[in-house]
Amino acid sequence: MVSGNLNVERLLDSICQDLKTLITYRNIEDPIMIGIRTGGVWVAERLHQQLGITSPLGILDISFYRDDFTRSGLNPKVKPSELPCSTEDRHILLVDDVIMSGRTIRAAMNELFDYGRPASISLITLIDLQRRELPVQPDVCGDTMILGPDQQIKLCGPDPLLLDIRQRQS
Structure with missing residues (x-):
């Protein structure tokens, strides 16, 4: 069983190396990096800086795109998404902290397509x-x-940035 804190710096370094390879392999020029609020934005800020991406960083708040909106209600901290430019024909580097069910990513892609049709989403x-x-x-x-x-x-x-693994509160 896993517990404690994970070394985020090591994970970010590994991701940066793999991202450089992905960008080269897919021949991606001038990508837009977009973080999913909140944790994905924190990770995207660090990666954006480490990779020296020139396009401004984008931020998505997918609250209105979630498929559990009617079950869980609206997050009281909803903020507008901030995309620096159109996503039309652009290569998007979509960043989140943790992927589990895939539903957050589906919601993020739905929102991205409302801004235009990307060339690709990684x-x-x-x-x-x-x-x-x-x-x-x-x-x-x-x-x-x-x-x-x-x-x-x-x-x-x-x-x-710290990844904390803990027991659920009953």
């Missing part, structure tokens, strides 16, 4: 929990893990 995550409900897979991932049913993972930040 998904980058710190952690893959491998509990998919939808067929969505990251292109670049820092680490893969399986948590126990009584565990949860949370990214705390933005400075420093």
Whole structure:
């Protein structure tokens, strides 16, 4: 069983190396990096800086695109998405902290397509929990893990970034 904090710096370094390879392999020029609020934005800020991407960083708040909106209600901290330019024919590097079911990523892609039709979307995550409900897979991932049913993972930040794995509160 996993517990404690994970080394986010090591994961970010690994992701940067893999992203450089992906960008070269796919011949991606001038990508737009977009983070999913909140944890994905923190990760995207760090990767954007480390990779020296020249396009401004974009931010998505997918609250209105979630398929569980009617079940869970509106997050009281909803903020507008901030995309620096059109996504039409652009290569998107979509960043989130943790992928589990794939539903957050589906919502993010739905929102992105409302801004235009991207040339491509590459998904980058710190952690893959491998509990998919939808067929969505990251292109670049820092680490893969399986948590126990009584565990949860949370990214705390933005400075420093810490991945905390703890027991669920009953």
